[in-house]
Amino acid sequence: MDAIATFVAVVRTGHFAAAARSLGLPNSTASQRVARLEESLGVRLLERTTRVLRPTGAGAAYYERCVRILTEVEEANAAVRDLGTSPRGTLRVATTHLLGQALVAAVAAVFCQRHPAIEVEVIAMDRRVSLLEEGLDVAIVVGASEPDSTMISRVVSRGQTWCCATPSYLAIRGAPCLPQQLSGHDCIIRQSGARDYSHGAIWTFERDDEVQRVEIHGRLSLSSIMMTHAAVLAGAGVAAIPSFLCAEEIQKGRLVRLLPDWIVERKDIRIVHPSNRHLSARVRLFIDAVVATARDDKRFSTV
Structure with a gap:
């Protein structure tokens, strides 16, 4: 599992050094873990040159499955931690730059004050995101239609x-x-x-x-x-x-x-999350916070 987590971090960041920093590891340890993983699988997972580090075809397919595995493990851990305790852990939220400024950043700030055991990371990206592949819990987006069948969405405001x-x-x-x-x-x-x-x-x-x-x-x-x-x-x-x-x-x-x-x-403003994912307490609480804020904010509730 450590090797899988390291491999996912390397693909996500595009660098061994960045992946090692995110995991609190020495650079050499991150490289050795991925090398041992490749050796055990008998497949090269990464293309390595002096300028480029990217997954091979087999590595890209393996990465998608590894992300799902790590997500399920984290959800299992979160579900156990949430039993009888206050919600904790890291919440990763994707949104657009516009919605981040107009709505999500303020919600996240208040949310952190109310739930000190939860860390919130808001990533603003003006592009279509893949929640599962990019390790994101939830997205607040502007969309003219329903997302695909692998996602569940909830309308926050009729934009x-x-x-x-x-x-x-x-x-x-x-x-x-x-x-x-x-x-x-x-x-x-x-x-x-x-x-x-x-x-x-x-x-x-x-x-x-x-x-x-x-x-x-x-x-x-x-x-x-x-x-x-x-x-x-x-x-x-x-x-x-x-x-x-x-x-x-x-x-x-x-x-x-x-x-x-x-x-x-x-274009409705929607909250989107994977349909096959058990919602942890921190995700449910954040969704409720976004909905409540949009309902009470006249800029969103009157349109």
């Missing part, structure tokens, strides 16, 4: 995206009454990828059963929603912003919601 602009911009350009009229406005473009340099996009509007797709254009193209949020506040034009990010500015009059009968995009 929406709203069109908005500053009163100063609208005083000059006027407010659109129909989605099609946005084609004549300066719209702030959210880039879809690192190499997407276009200054046009398609926004899909929904109202009851009606759907309209509008081609919009603008001179300002940005790669993150936080930059888009800052730009619209600076009066750069019309932007499509998650409702929980702009609701407070709209309430205070710093922004105006345009086309209020229309929603640009529906």
Whole structure:
């Protein structure tokens, strides 16, 4: 089991030294454990060069199974520890940078104060994550649909995206009454990828059963929603912003919601965890904390 744990740490970190540090081992011990594991299996698990350390085909398949084994062992240990004691252990949470700033970091801070025996690690990643392969307990994500069948999800907030602009911009350009009229406005473009340099996009509007797709254009193209949020506040034009990010500015009059009968995009905020995993007490408590915070926060409970 020690060799398996070391192998998993090496693949996860990509370095023997980093894996050894995470396990509190000398570098030589980590290397020797993996070497002995390969020898006992009769299979090379890692490709080693001066610049690259990565699993072989057999190593990648073995890694996936080892992660599941270690997860089940940890869950068994956690279940026993939780009997008659206060919850303890490490909780690893994945989320996006936006949700991390808007919701998860604050929940984690309060959670640590209430449960001093639990360590919380929040990892912000703006990409699709594999909870099992990356050793994560739970994810708080924005998703337009249900995850795959290996996951269980719970909706925290019925997320929406709203069109908005500053009163100063609208005083000059006027407010659109129909989605099609946005084609004549300066719209702030959210880039879809690192190499997407276009200054046009398609926004899909929904109202009851009606759907309209509008081609919009603008001179300002940005790669993150936080930059888009800052730009619209600076009066750069019309932007499509998650409702929980702009609701407070709209309430205070710093922004105006345009086309209020229309929603640009529906993306629920969800808590996701593996369907085959027994939820430890610390995971259940954290899920409850996220749900309660979102329910009491008007930015999430009113959308």
